[in-house]
Amino acid sequence: MRRVSRTLATLVLLGPLLLSQTPDNGDRVQALEREVQAARHRLMDWAGLTRYGSEDTEIPPPKADENRVVFLGDDITEKWQGPFFPGKPYINRGIERQTTPQMLVRFQQDVVELHPKVVVIQGGSNDLAGLTGPATEVMIGQNLTSMAELAKANGIRVVLASVTPVCNCYSDQTARRPQGKIIGLNGWIKRYAASRGAVYLDYYSALANGRDFKKELTADGLHPNEAGYRVIAPLAEEAISKALAQKNEFK
Amino acid sequence: MDLHGRLVGLATLFVACGLSWGADWLTDGGNQQRTAWQKDEKILSKSNVKDMKLLWKIHLDNQPRQMHSLFPPLIVGKVNTPNGVKEIAIDAGVSDNLYAIDVETGQLVWKKHFENTWTPPATPVRGGGILCPGGLTATPVIIPADTPGKYTILAISWDGRLHQVNVADGEEIATPSKFVPPNGKPYALNYRDGVIYTHTAQGCGGNPNVAYAYDMPTKKVGTWGPAGGGMWGRTGPALSKDGTMYTGTGDGRWDPENGTFGDGIVGLKQNPETKALELEDYFAPTNAEWLYSRDLDMQVTPAIFDFKNKELMVSGSKECRVFLMDTASIGGDDHRHPLFTTPLICNEDVNFASAGIWGSMASWEDSKGTRWVLTPFWGAKHSKFSAPIENGPVKDGAIAAFKVEEKNGKFQLTPAWISRDMNRAEPPVIANGVVYAFGSGEDTDQAYPDVGLDDVAERRIPGSTHAVLYALDAMTGKELWSSGNEITSWNHWSGLSIANGRVYIGTFDSNLYCYGIKK
Numbered sequence: 001m002r003r004v005s006r007t008l009a010t011l012v013l014l015g016p017l018l019l020s021q022t023p024d025n026g027d028r029v030q031a032l033e034r035e036v037q038a039a040r041h042r043l044m045d046w047a048g049l050t051r052y053g054s055e056d057t058e059i060p061p062p063k064a065d066e067n068r069v070v071f072l073g074d075d076i077t078e079k080w081q082g083p084f085f086p087g088k089p090y091i092n093r094g095i096e097r098q099t100t101p102q103m104l105v106r107f108q109q110d111v112v113e114l115h116p117k118v119v120v121i122q123g124g125s126n127d128l129a130g131l132t133g134p135a136t137e138v139m140i141g142q143n144l145t146s147m148a149e150l151a152k153a154n155g156i157r158v159v160l161a162s163v164t165p166v167c168n169c170y171s172d173q174t175a176r177r178p179q180g181k182i183i184g185l186n187g188w189i190k191r192y193a194a195s196r197g198a199v200y201l202d203y204y205s206a207l208a209n210g211r212d213f214k215k216e217l218t219a220d221g222l223h224p225n226e227a228g229y230r231v232i233a234p235l236a237e238e239a240i241s242k243a244l245a246q247k248n249e250f251k
Numbered sequence: 252m253d254l255h256g257r258l259v260g261l262a263t264l265f266v267a268c269g270l271s272w273g274a275d276w277l278t279d280g281g282n283q284q285r286t287a288w289q290k291d292e293k294i295l296s297k298s299n300v301k302d303m304k305l306l307w308k309i310h311l312d313n314q315p316r317q318m319h320s321l322f323p324p325l326i327v328g329k330v331n332t333p334n335g336v337k338e339i340a341i342d343a344g345v346s347d348n349l350y351a352i353d354v355e356t357g358q359l360v361w362k363k364h365f366e367n368t369w370t371p372p373a374t375p376v377r378g379g380g381i382l383c384p385g386g387l388t389a390t391p392v393i394i395p396a397d398t399p400g401k402y403t404i405l406a407i408s409w410d411g412r413l414h415q416v417n418v419a420d421g422e423e424i425a426t427p428s429k430f431v432p433p434n435g436k437p438y439a440l441n442y443r444d445g446v447i448y449t450h451t452a453q454g455c456g457g458n459p460n461v462a463y464a465y466d467m468p469t470k471k472v473g474t475w476g477p478a479g480g481g482m483w484g485r486t487g488p489a490l491s492k493d494g495t496m497y498t499g500t501g502d503g504r505w506d507p508e509n510g511t512f513g514d515g516i517v518g519l520k521q522n523p524e525t526k527a528l529e530l531e532d533y534f535a536p537t538n539a540e541w542l543y544s545r546d547l548d549m550q551v552t553p554a555i556f557d558f559k560n561k562e563l564m565v566s567g568s569k570e571c572r573v574f575l576m577d578t579a580s581i582g583g584d585d586h587r588h589p590l591f592t593t594p595l596i597c598n599e600d601v602n603f604a605s606a607g608i609w610g611s612m613a614s615w616e617d618s619k620g621t622r623w624v625l626t627p628f629w630g631a632k633h634s635k636f637s638a639p640i641e642n643g644p645v646k647d648g649a650i651a652a653f654k655v656e657e658k659n660g661k662f663q664l665t666p667a668w669i670s671r672d673m674n675r676a677e678p679p680v681i682a683n684g685v686v687y688a689f690g691s692g693e694d695t696d697q698a699y700p701d702v703g704l705d706d707v708a709e710r711r712i713p714g715s716t717h718a719v720l721y722a723l724d725a726m727t728g729k730e731l732w733s734s735g736n737e738i739t740s741w742n743h744w745s746g747l748s749i750a751n752g753r754v755y756i757g758t759f760d761s762n763l764y765c766y767g768i769k770k
Contacts, residue, residue: 037631041600050601054570057540 032140046132047105048095061113062089070111072147073122074098076164076203081226085233091116099127099135100143107147112154118243119151120201120236122161124185125222129176137185141192143201148198157243158198159236162186166222167212173221179211197246201239203232255565276326277402279439280486280611281680281748284555287486287613287625292682299768300685300722300731306753306765307357310758312342313761317384318693320345321757322439323746325393329499331400332419333447333579334359338751339418340761341393345386347408348764351421354753357765361421362580369410369433370631371524371698380710383455385409386649389487390439392447393418405447407437413447413465430465430472432458439487439552441496448488448496452481452550462488462498464521464528467566473521473528479503480513484552485610485678488519490577491555492562495520495531499549499566501605505539507586511750514542514549516566516574516581534574534582534589542570546603552611552678558622558655562664563590565614565624569607571598571633573626573653575664582690590662595638597628604697604706606630610678615725616685623725624664625686627676629695638666644726648676652687652728668728673721680747680754685731686723687754692716692741713760720756720766738764 062068069090071077077094093110100123111119121144127135132157144160151158163182166173186204193200207217209226215221215227216217224232281287295303311384313320324342332339339360340352347367349362365387379385390407402418413430416423431437431449434456441448450462458482464473480503482488495518501511515535519528535549536542542549546569553566555578560577575591576582580587598606606629613625632645639654649672653664670676673690680687692760694714697706718741722732740758748755753767 044600044602050599053545053601054538056542057544058537 001063006053047102048098048105049109051095052065052093052106052110056109056113056122059091061116062117067071067118067240067244068114068116069118069120070114070116070118070238071110071122072103072107073120073127073161074103075223076125078121079223081224082233085237090115094122097126097131098123100124100140101127101132102142104146107150111156112150116156118157118159118240120159120161120240121145121147122201122203123161124189125166125177125182128163128178128181128185137181137188140185141188144189145192148192148196157246158193158196159201160189160193160198160238161201161237162189162204164224165211165213167215167218168221169215169218170221177222182213199239199246200244205233206231206235238239265604265687273328274326275328275393276324276748276750277393277500278441279323279324279392279679280552280554282440283443283490285441285486285489285552285554285611286554286612286615287678287680288615289680289682289749292749292752294768295683295685295749295754297485297684297724297731302768303722303732303739303754303766305324305734305770306767306769308764309352309357309359311342311344311348311350311359311761312362313348313350314346315759315761316345316386317379317381318711318743318759319384319388320387320742320759320761321745321763322390323748324755324757324763325391325404326748326750326753327356327393328353328751329400330402336400340748340755340765341391341404341418342757342762343387343391343406344761345384345388347387349391349404349406349416349421350676351418354762354765357713363416363421364408365406365408365412365414367409368412371434373429375615381706382453383709385434385455388573389437389449392442393438394442395655398728405440405442407440409430409434411435428470431463431531432456434458436462438483439485440748441487441490444489445730446494448490450482450484450498450587452483452501454481460501462517462519462528464496464519464526466521466526467728469526473526475519475528475530477503477512477515477669479506479511480548483537483548483550486552486746489553489555489564490705491518491564493520495578497553497555497564497578497581499546499551499553499568501550502543502546504543505535507533510762514539514547516553516576517550517641518578518581532581532586534576534586536574536592537587542568545570545601547601547607551608554612554614554624556614556616556622558662559657564657565612565626565664566628567608567612569598569603570646571596571628573608573612573624573664575624575655575662578664593653593664594636595633596626597630597633597645599631599633603629604694613679613681615681617627617726623667624653624655625679625681626651626653627678629675636666638669640668640727641675642669642671642730644752645672647672647674648690650686650723650728652678652686652725669727670723671718671721671723673728674716680749681725682747682749683727686725686728687720687747687749688723689718689720689747689756691743691745692718693743715759717741718758718762720747734764734766
């Protein structure tokens, strides 16, 4: 939101000046206009409800024996490289750059309305980076809790994924996503999952070497590459199977 | 009539046609199919339209109601009047007025005001506000009478009565008869073989939203309602060859099994024996539930045309897609799959008020046999939609043109061009290789950050600017001419008319502008 305000203020202050300047500045004005348009779009649809809203209504209800799974998340989920669980009734509902409060807002539309048996919730990394404002472990935890409670209320089993690691192997990633905070948040997610009967999906341990993202499994130090997804896909399958096999209800 | 009489009649008709100015515009959208294509234009062309000027402007004493004022004028090329043969424009005003104008001089020939027989009920019903302005809300339709040079206007007044008025002198030629409930909101009338078609929306006057077919010989009225969502296509229903009326339905659930047809398209046909209006066919996009949840009505008047031995139809939605349908089965076996659906053309913000397709479609065929489809849209072009020819960035609205093509046995709409930016692009008309379009200049916002939803005329009228009329090359969308700042007011829910070298546009301040080539 601060970024939106800053962009709008910049255009208001500099717009008249730039308009009277050279063609190069004309390009700058156009770039600012595009930025304002994008900011306006974010204001109008902060939670990203329009990203999948139309497609959601075109998905028929699951068949009686269908083990439908919805993956709700951010870049890590949306940008899944390689085949996304071919042959499986798994639905990707990741949105790049999203934070957990945004996911919470669209949880009803993008998860509950699709009537899955399991939801895999993956988020928190962009919260730590402050993409929608300052966020603490407590705030992220509250959002994850709310999503888990919504799932419970609708008979959906919950898998909570860890935040993936980062490294400075290509560029500085740890400044925005301090490794200690990732570890701390993952500790909270693991404890919460255990206390409520949800399944903890540990992407972190499989992708990290010490505190760093294994360089061979990432192309930018933040997102898994195709090899990284090959590592975590079976873990997701395992967690889903575990959730489906659970006899006890979410506590 | 014996054979001799018929021959004399035919000869008279032939002579009359030969001597006529040539073109009429007797119904909103130009014809029953609502293609908005003036096939008979011979004066204005791609080469001379750059010299178009304001021929005249006339101020009519019609009082605007809410944001409505003048409807698109209807043009009769040759009318036998008490003062000789004239080309007459008939313009309807929302305050129950009809005006006849001599288009050669721009002078008023006559005015007819319908006296209101309706008394508002003691208990208030839905009414007022922008959506329910009251008054005359349907563009009339004109039909030829039994003798050449004589024409009859069919119009619905505020009290719901059908009036039959002589074009030549403004006199009623029949006693007004009951057609629709009073204080409703009928849309532009269509006519075919003795039957008048219209539909209503917004539940104005507390009346249900239904489609109507008025059988003139028997005066029987057939109705059919979608039970969810009014029908508010700008230019009323479109009629196919077999007399089926097609219209989009507004915001409502799509649940045909339970008789609810919101956010779809319905085909209705008059039962020739009972005169009842019956459901013939129906279609809704596969994401109709999304359209309903986001108020993205399918409220567009379709256009119907022939293509490769089929009768095809196009329509659109506020979501900003265009649908290509075969009138033999508009949604296929499951009523959910038309021949072709475009990607989103605009409305990336999913805005229910100031973006999307509002109004009606248009279609024409060029000299090489290429079939074109045009749609207006409001708001910015979708960032992922493109056409081979684009005429600058589009922020407030534009016309998008498609070619109808058959590839590998399947029909499709292939993007051809996108026009320049227009402030709320409205339904275009096509004549002799030129597309005439306009930005209405209307403030269409309904909600505001500081107050929320506040869709009132008191806010939107001051926010409106002025209309701009454009002439575009129909092959490329390139701007050939514009009215610039000459039109000083805007309009709401109006449109264009064109015949015999003249283009007409009315504005909120009750001025009718006529553009053409000065002699």
